[in-house]
Amino acid sequence: MKITRNDLYEHVKKYECATDFTGFLGFIDSPIREVSVIKMPKGRIRLKYIDVHNNIHRVDVGPGETEEIEFPC
Numbered sequence: 001m002k003i004t005r006n007d008l009y010e011h012v013k014k015y016e017c018a019t020d021f022t023g024f025l026g027f028i029d030s031p032i033r034e035v036s037v038i039k040m041p042k043g044r045i046r047l048k049y050i051d052v053h054n055n056i057h058r059v060d061v062g063p064g065e066t067e068e069i070e071f072p073c
Helices: 005-013
Strands: 002-004 033-039 045-050 056-061 068-070
Touching: 005 033, 005 045, 005 056, 005 068
Parallel strands: none
Antiparallel strands: 002 068, 033 045, 045 056
């Protein structure tokens, strides 16, 4: 699925202090597991996850980034 880096960033930030993660990344159409969210410098975040083929992926996103990416890869 195509999504801008900023849209993905904003979606993840909505859950920053959440205790209920119902719906978190529920919009994607591919199964992924072991999702980690890592805070990075300059307000960016890194999503690290494992896909159905046991490949590890990392996606760095930040506020205001307009590049459209395929997520999950």
